[in-house]
Amino acid sequence: MTSPMLFEPNRPGSKDVAWCPGCGNFGIRNILRKVFAELNLTPQEVVIISGIGQAAKMPHYIKVNGYHTLHGRSIPIATAVKASNPKLTVIAEGGDGDMYAEGGNHFLHAIRRNPDITVLIHDNQIYGLTKGQASPTTMLGMKTPTQPWGVFEEPFNPIALAIALDASFVARTFMGYFEESVGIIKKAIQHKGLAIVDIFHPCVSFNKVNTYEWYHKHTYWMEDHDPYNREEAFKRAIETDPLPLGIFYIHEKPTFEEQVMAYKKDKTPLWQRKPKFGEIKKILGAKKGF
Amino acid sequence: MVEFKEDVSIVLGGAAGQGIQTVEEILTRVLKLSGYNVYANKEYMSRVRGGINTTEIRVSSKKVRAFVKRIDILIPFKRGVLPWLENRLSENTVVLGERENVEEEFMEKITFVEVPFNKMAKDVGSPLYLNTIAAGIAVGLFHGDFEILKEYLRKRFGSKGEDVVSKNIEAAEKGYSLGVKLCEEKTIGINVKKDERVKEEVLLSGTEAIALGAIAGGMNILTFYPMSPSTGVAVFSAQHAEEFEIIVEQVEDEIAAINMALGAWFAGARGMVTTSGGGFALMTEALSLAGMAENPIVIHLAQRPGPATGLPTRTLQSDLNLVLYSGHGEFPRIVLAPGSIEEAFYLTATAFNLADKYQVPVIILTDQYFVDTYYNLPEFDLSGLKVEKHIVETDENYKRYLLTEDGISPRGIPGYGKGIIVANGNEHDEWGDITEDEELSRLMQEKRAIKKLRTIRKNAMMPELIGSEEARYLVISWGSTYHVIKEALENLGREDIAFLHFKWLYPLPSTVKEVLEDKVLIDIEQNVTAQFAELLKKEFGVSVDHKILKYDGRPFSVEEILDALKGVLE
Ligand SMILES: Cc1ncc(C[n+]2csc(CCOP(=O)(O)OP(=O)(O)O)c2C)c(N)n1
Ligand code: SF4
Numbered sequence: 119m120t121s122p123m124l125f126e127p128n129r130p131g132s133k134d135v136a137w138c139p140g141c142g143n144f145g146i147r148n149i150l151r152k153v154f155a156e157l158n159l160t161p162q163e164v165v166i167i168s169g170i171g172q173a174a175k176m177p178h179y180i181k182v183n184g185y186h187t188l189h190g191r192s193i194p195i196a197t198a199v200k201a202s203n204p205k206l207t208v209i210a211e212g213g214d215g216d217m218y219a220e221g222g223n224h225f226l227h228a229i230r231r232n233p234d235i236t237v238l239i240h241d242n243q244i245y246g247l248t249k250g251q252a253s254p255t256t257m258l259g260m261k262t263p264t265q266p267w268g269v270f271e272e273p274f275n276p277i278a279l280a281i282a283l284d285a286s287f288v289a290r291t292f293m294g295y296f297e298e299s300v301g302i303i304k305k306a307i308q309h310k311g312l313a314i315v316d317i318f319h320p321c322v323s324f325n326k327v328n329t330y331e332w333y334h335k336h337t338y339w340m341e342d343h344d345p346y347n348r349e350e351a352f353k354r355a356i357e358t359d360p361l362p363l364g365i366f367y368i369h370e371k372p373t374f375e376e377q378v379m380a381y382k383k384d385k386t387p388l389w390q391r392k393p394k395f396g397e398i399k400k401i402l403g404a405k406k407g408f
Numbered sequence: 409m410v411e412f413k414e415d416v417s418i419v420l421g422g423a424a425g426q427g428i429q430t431v432e433e434i435l436t437r438v439l440k441l442s443g444y445n446v447y448a449n450k451e452y453m454s455r456v457r458g459g460i461n462t463t464e465i466r467v468s469s470k471k472v473r474a475f476v477k478r479i480d481i482l483i484p485f486k487r488g489v490l491p492w493l494e495n496r497l498s499e500n501t502v503v504l505g506e507r508e509n510v511e512e513e514f515m516e517k518i519t520f521v522e523v524p525f526n527k528m529a530k531d532v533g534s535p536l537y538l539n540t541i542a543a544g545i546a547v548g549l550f551h552g553d554f555e556i557l558k559e560y561l562r563k564r565f566g567s568k569g570e571d572v573v574s575k576n577i578e579a580a581e582k583g584y585s586l587g588v589k590l591c592e593e594k595t596i597g598i599n600v601k602k603d604e605r606v607k608e609e610v611l612l613s614g615t616e617a618i619a620l621g622a623i624a625g626g627m628n629i630l631t632f633y634p635m636s637p638s639t640g641v642a643v644f645s646a647q648h649a650e651e652f653e654i655i656v657e658q659v660e661d662e663i664a665a666i667n668m669a670l671g672a673w674f675a676g677a678r679g680m681v682t683t684s685g686g687g688f689a690l691m692t693e694a695l696s697l698a699g700m701a702e703n704p705i706v707i708h709l710a711q712r713p714g715p716a717t718g719l720p721t722r723t724l725q726s727d728l729n730l731v732l733y734s735g736h737g738e739f740p741r742i743v744l745a746p747g748s749i750e751e752a753f754y755l756t757a758t759a760f761n762l763a764d765k766y767q768v769p770v771i772i773l774t775d776q777y778f779v780d781t782y783y784n785l786p787e788f789d790l791s792g793l794k795v796e797k798h799i800v801e802t803d804e805n806y807k808r809y810l811l812t813e814d815g816i817s818p819r820g821i822p823g824y825g826k827g828i829i830v831a832n833g834n835e836h837d838e839w840g841d842i843t844e845d846e847e848l849s850r851l852m853q854e855k856r857a858i859k860k861l862r863t864i865r866k867n868a869m870m871p872e873l874i875g876s877e878e879a880r881y882l883v884i885s886w887g888s889t890y891h892v893i894k895e896a897l898e899n900l901g902r903e904d905i906a907f908l909h910f911k912w913l914y915p916l917p918s919t920v921k922e923v924l925e926d927k928v929l930i931d932i933e934q935n936v937t938a939q940f941a942e943l944l945k946k947e948f949g950v951s952v953d954h955k956i957l958k959y960d961g962r963p964f965s966v967e968e969i970l971d972a973l974k975g976v977l978e
Contacts, residue, residue, distance in 0.1 A: 129830075129837075129839040129841055130837065130839070130841075131836070131837045131839055131841025131842060131843055132839075132841050136842070161828055162822070162823055162825075162826065162827075162828065163822075163823055165675075165822045167671070170833075175842070177830055177832075178830065178841045178842060181828060182828065183822035183823070183828055183829045183830070184828075184829075184830045184831070184840075185671075185674055185701070185829075185830075185831040185832070186830075186831070186832045186833060186834060186840075186842070187667070187670075187697060187701075187833050188667070188693060188694060188697050188833055191663065191664075191667045191694065191697075194659065194663075194664040194665075194667040194668045194671065195667050195668065195670055195671035195674065196671065197668060197671065198629060198631070198667075198668040198669065198670070198671030198672040198674075198675070198677075198679065199671045199672075199674060199675040199822070201629065201655055201672070201677075202628065202629065202671070202672045202675035202676060202677035202679075203675045203676065203677070203822070203823060205823060206675070206822055206823050223660050223661060223663075223664070224660065224663075224664055226660070227659065227660040227664065231657075378649075378655045378657070379649040379650045379653065379654070379655070379656075380628070380629075380649070380653050380654055380655045381653075382650065382653075383653070384653055387675075387676075387677075388628035388629065388654075388655070388672070388675075388677040389628070389675055389676030389677040389799075389821065390676075391626075391628065391653070392626070392795060393623055393624055393625070393626045393627075393652075393793075393795060394623070394651065394652050394653065395624065395790050395793070397623075397648070397651040397652055398620055398623055398624055398788075398790065399790065400651070401620065401648065401651075402610050402612075402620070402787050402788060405610040405611055405612055405616075406607075406608060406609065406610050406611075406787075407437070407441065408437050408559075408560050408563050408564070
């Protein structure tokens with residue numbers, strides 16, 4: 119195991135952390151540093167592609183490669199990064215608005231595509247960066263400046279949805295449980311195929327309902343749960359109070375990179391390849407005739 | 409007798425699904441291999457069955473690469489074709505076909521030669537052979553090589569068994585001998601010369617040239633969401649993905665498509681998207697990300713008339729402003745528009761090196777007319793093509809957005825070198841971290857929008873001048889209208905008119921201004937507001953003197969350009 123300190127960034131701009139004091143994002147960062155260290159990874163071989171939001175600022179506060187992109191778009195970018203260079207450990211990271219609202223379509227289709235990436239959702243059940251509007255996972259009845267009457271839309275259930283779509287790896291954790299979260303995210307990264315981890319974390323500035331205490335009280339760890347049993351996983355996924363934590367579902371299946379034509383014979387990362395002029399010549403030859 | 413010399417335009421018309429495509433394919437392949445120059449272009453309705461689709465095939469002694477309005481020989485497969493093509497018919501048009509497919513009121517206007525296609529097909533054994541008979545007649549009219557026709561049919565129908573092959577050959581023979589007979593009887597006279605060299609040339613479409621150019625340019629990943637007329641590039645690439653060892657992925661929407669392509673470049677591979685106006689509209693946020701993050705990308709945009717869904721299967725050059733000005737904030741981009749199929753190949757390959765070198769979006773603008781056109785041309789020379797990736801191996805102190813004089817920061821990629829790459833769509837410092845610093849914000853804006861643009865402009869490609877620098881009149885055009893204008897000017901045969909064709913639309917080299925000075929400028933574009941003329945005004949303060957514009961969704965024809973030029977010239 120390397121040291122988590124290896125992942126401490128030291129650029130001038132990364133010192134001024136934009137997260138509010140006491141925010142759960144700090145905990146997630148510490149979890150990630152420990153995970154990378156335990157997996158013996160180097161900063162050079164990890165890439166975090168993030169969207170937009172407070173959560174999505176992660177690439178600036180941790181020393182790995184990063185691309186801080188657009189709201190909702192981290193998954194397609196991460197998919198192509200992995201496809202271009204399968205030697206990299208690729209993580210798509212963002213908030214619940216980022217992944218489930220603006221990026222909802224990509225979330226659905228990434229499950230179908232099954233690239234070998236890890237999707238980490240900082241689920242604070244609110245929009246942080248834009249100051250406290252409801253997110254797709256905000257609980258019914260919660261009042262916000264833009265939902266003054268209280269949220270009446272049914273909250274999104276990412277776990278049930280992912281299992282319904284037969285996702286490859288589905289888990290939920292609460293960052294307040296440090297070691298358990300390290301364990302789950304480690305398994306997610308090691309998992310071959312798309313791994314989704316919904317990570318509860320309190321937003322101390324805008325979510326006065328789902329606090330540290332609330333998550334401690336309203337969650338429990340699944341025991342004796344068989345993640346290879348889809349029906350059982352689904353039953354657990356629709357439990358509401360208390361909310362189960364742990365690995366819900368695992369389904370090993372071929373990944374995107376394993377199935378594309380590009381890697382059928384040659385495993386060289388795409389970025390190191392040269393165009394096949396010989397094949398172009400062959401096609402042009404055929405275009406002389408029929 | 410109706411006689412055609414040097415250059416014959418054959419038009420086939422029928423319902424979608426009636427097999428026009430098959431006849432077109434047989435004809436162009438077999439005639440090319442017989443030594444004739446060929447050109448083909450289709451026109452179709454946005455529907456899967458029925459309606460009226462037509463194909464124009466030109467067969468010529470010289471290279472032919474442009475659409476003509478004139479129809480020399482028309483083969484209608486259903487009623488309604490003649491009314492649909494009414495303004496392209498003349499007494500010189502020979503209509504070959506069934507009596508019932510020619511509306512009474514046209515009998516006076518055209519030369520009708522009755523061919524009992526259906527009866528002939530039934531004699532062979534089934535109405536299915538009608539297409540082969542029609543192809544046979546046309547090949548016969550040119551005294552094309554029957555052995556080649558037989559070989560073609562063997563190859564095409566071989567998988568369906570010996571019986572189908574021999575029946576098709578029988579049908580082709582019947583057609584062929586009728587074609588020959590029509591010439592011998594002097595009903596139709598055709599005098600087109602063969603050229604041995606043509607046999608060795610390739611027959612390629614705009615679509616195929618873009619796809620092959622991308623492969624030659626090192627494209628590793630093509631992501632797309634289907635939209636006419638851009639889909640062909642994805643179809644061709646997908647069908648050859650195995651040989652090229654590339655990824656061709658149909659994704660959930662255009663937003664995913666462009667973001668994936670950005671991811672590919674970020675990781676050091678080369679990605680392209682192929683789309684049309686509506687799809688590009690969805691991509692504009694990611695285009696801005698490419699601008700801010702200095703992420704290279706190549707975009708192929710095959711234009712069709714808009715706004716919204718517009719005319720899905722027709723042509724226009726009306727997305728120039730879209731590609732010039734789309735995206736929020738200010739950042740440079742390169743816009744290219746090939747005029748010929750050769751150019752489509754080489755420019756697309758070059759687009760990848762440009763994207764890499766300048767770390768900007770490079771947009772290749774084509775249109776429906778262009779992608780659906782094909783003709784014979786000499787095989788490409790691949791020896792000069794180089795993949796220049798401009799990727800550096802990073803060290804520990806690597807800064808992704810190093811401030812430099814020419815606005816270009818050395819580009820590292822994850823996992824290559826000791827450095828860490830942090831790319832960012834937020835305003836950033838040299839390391840890529842978010843900044844709101846006044847000074848840095850200003851410097852970064854200047855780096856992208858001024859310094860880098862200046863560097864690109866310095867190295868931009870000059871337009872192609874055809875004709876004399878001294879000419880009083882100067883025709884200006886861009887992209888796909890190249891060959892139509894060229895042919896019209898050849899027909900016009902005046903020394904005092906030259907042609908300036910732009911393949912590199914933005915940024916324009918500043919020396920273009922000198923070429924435009926003291927000339928009568930005639931702008932030819934396929935859009936209603938003369939978007940390129942507007943760009944010239946904005947860039948150089950010049951105004952064009954005449955505008956020849958077409959915007960009905962149909963391509964310009966040689967005749968139309970010729971007439972319009974005659975109207976303008978003294
Ligand atoms: C296209 C687009 N729409 C809206 C925004 C504004 N925006 C920034 S972050 C955000 C939501 C953030 O919420 P979440 O993803 O849950 O992340 P958090 O800040 O809570 O970590 C929104 C709507 C944007 N940047 N881009
Ligand atoms: S707004 Fe909420 S989620 Fe964002 S940093 Fe502050 S506390 Fe954390």
